[in-house]
Amino acid sequence: MNTSIGIHQFMPDKVWKWKILEQKIAHILSLHDYQEIRLSVLQDYHVIHQGITALMQEDEALTATQAIVNLSQPNGDLSLLTLRPEGTISVLHHTASIIKDRDVHRFYYLGPMFRKEEHEAPSEFHQLGVELLGSDSVMSENEVISLAMKILQGLGLRDARLELNSFGCSSCRPAYVSDMKAYLQKHENVLCEHCFNTLYTNPFADTHCTDSKCTAIIDKGPKIMDYLCPRCKQNFSKVKKVQANLAHQYTVKPSLFKNFAYYNETVFDLVLSSNGGVQVVGGGGRYDYLSQMITGKNIPAVGFYLNIDSIFEIMDRRGLFTSQDKSFSVYISSQSEDLEMMMLQIAQELHANNIKTVLSADKHTMEDDTALAKKSECELMIVIRDENVREGKILLRNMGKEHQDYVALNSIMDAILLARKSLNRE
Numbered sequence: 001m002n003t004s005i006g007i008h009q010f011m012p013d014k015v016w017k018w019k020i021l022e023q024k025i026a027h028i029l030s031l032h033d034y035q036e037i038r039l040s041v042l043q044d045y046h047v048i049h050q051g052i053t054a055l056m057q058e059d060e061a062l063t064a065t066q067a068i069v070n071l072s073q074p075n076g077d078l079s080l081l082t083l084r085p086e087g088t089i090s091v092l093h094h095t096a097s098i099i100k101d102r103d104v105h106r107f108y109y110l111g112p113m114f115r116k117e118e119h120e121a122p123s124e125f126h127q128l129g130v131e132l133l134g135s136d137s138v139m140s141e142n143e144v145i146s147l148a149m150k151i152l153q154g155l156g157l158r159d160a161r162l163e164l165n166s167f168g169c170s171s172c173r174p175a176y177v178s179d180m181k182a183y184l185q186k187h188e189n190v191l192c193e194h195c196f197n198t199l200y201t202n203p204f205a206d207t208h209c210t211d212s213k214c215t216a217i218i219d220k221g222p223k224i225m226d227y228l229c230p231r232c233k234q235n236f237s238k239v240k241k242v243q244a245n246l247a248h249q250y251t252v253k254p255s256l257f258k259n260f261a262y263y264n265e266t267v268f269d270l271v272l273s274s275n276g277g278v279q280v281v282g283g284g285g286r287y288d289y290l291s292q293m294i295t296g297k298n299i300p301a302v303g304f305y306l307n308i309d310s311i312f313e314i315m316d317r318r319g320l321f322t323s324q325d326k327s328f329s330v331y332i333s334s335q336s337e338d339l340e341m342m343m344l345q346i347a348q349e350l351h352a353n354n355i356k357t358v359l360s361a362d363k364h365t366m367e368d369d370t371a372l373a374k375k376s377e378c379e380l381m382i383v384i385r386d387e388n389v390r391e392g393k394i395l396l397r398n399m400g401k402e403h404q405d406y407v408a409l410n411s412i413m414d415a416i417l418l419a420r421k422s423l424n425r426e
Helices: 012-031 045-052 058-065 088-095 138-154 173-186 193-201 212-219 230-245 290-295 308-317 337-352 366-375 386-390 409-422
Strands: 042-044 070-072 078-083 105-116 122-133 161-166 250-252 264-274 277-286 301-307 329-334 356-359 380-384 393-398 403-408
Touching: 012 105, 012 138, 012 308, 042 045, 045 088, 088 105, 088 122, 088 290, 122 138, 122 308, 138 230, 138 264, 138 277, 138 301, 161 230, 173 193, 193 212, 230 250, 230 264, 264 301, 277 308, 301 308, 329 337, 329 366, 337 356, 337 380, 337 386, 337 409, 366 380, 380 386, 380 409, 386 393, 393 409, 403 409
Parallel strands: 161 250, 329 356, 329 380
Antiparallel strands: 042 078, 070 078, 105 122, 122 301, 161 264, 264 277, 277 301, 380 393, 393 403
C-alpha cells in the first residue's frame, strides 16, 4: 500500500490480506442481517454540502466544506460533482424515498473516501459505514455499538474498548450550549483563537488543540452530562448497562467530541492500543435530526464507521493475517511453439477440475522453467516436447519430491488428481 501522496495502491502481497479483512467483516454483518449497498465515488456536490453543513453555523460550515474534494472543469470552473467524503449523507438521500413509517433498514458500505488534509492535499482512505435507519429505540443503539465491537473482536482485536458520551436531545442541549458559550466568552483571552471559534460555533466539536492552557480550560468547562433530561439519562444508563452485561470494556468520556454537528444522544468512539498509546479506529452515534434537514423526512438513525486503513495496519503489525490457503497448482511448459495449443487445452481441462495453472509465457530452457515453477510454488510441472507427444506421452515432474515420470496423454488428468490426493490438497 502506497500512501505517500494520499492515494492508495495495493499490490498482491497486501491484497490477499485486504480480502481476508473484508470477508470477515462481510460475514459478521450478514449474520446481523445488514445488507451491502454500493455508493458511487462521484457524489452530487449540493447533496453532500447540504448534509455536511446540516445543523452547522456559517463559520463551522465553511471549515467543514473546505475538506471536500471537488472536481474541476478543464477551464478551472467548479464541477457539480465531488469525490465521496463519507457515506451517511448519501445513504439517507438515496433511501429516504423507500423508507416508510416504522420500517427498519440495516445497510453497510465499504470503500474509498476522499477528503482534504489541513495542507489542502487530497487524501484517500478506506472506511466501513454501518447504518441502522428507522428506529429511535435504545435497543438499536446497543445493537449498533455491539456490532462494532463484534467486528473488531472478530478481526482478532480483543483489546477493543468503547468510549461513551451523550450529546442529549433537542430538549436538554440548548441550556448546555448557552452555558458553554458564556463560559467560553469568559475565557476568550486565554483560549487560542482556533479553540474559541470552533467551540463557540459547535460546543460538541473536537478542536485537536494540544495547548495545555486550552485543554485545561475546556476540561473545566460545562459538561453535557450535567444537562441531560430524565429521558436522555435513562437511555444512556441502559446503554451502559447492556454494554457492561456483554462484557464490553467502556469508559464514560465527557470530553468525547464529534466534528459533525448532527449527532444527538449516545455517541461513541472505538479505541485500540497502538504503539504504546491509544488509537481511535472508529466511532459513531445517533443522528435522528439529520434526515429531516436533508430529505425533509423524519428518519431516526444510528450508525458507526471503522477506519479500515488503521485497522489493517494494526492487524498487520500484530501478525493477525493468517497466510492465505495455498492452492494446488501445476506449471505447464512447452518446448515448442507448435505445442502451445496443447498447453491451453491441458490448462482448460485442469481448470474444469478446479486446479490452478501457471503457463510458461515464453520458450525457456528446462532449467529456467524448473526455476520458474519453484518460484510460483507449483507442486507439479508438465513438460510438453515434440518427441514425447509423437510417442503419446508428456513429462510430469513432482517438484516437492524432485521425481519425474512419463505419463500417457490420455492419463494426464488421472495422474495429476492422484498427485493432488497424495498431497492432501483436494
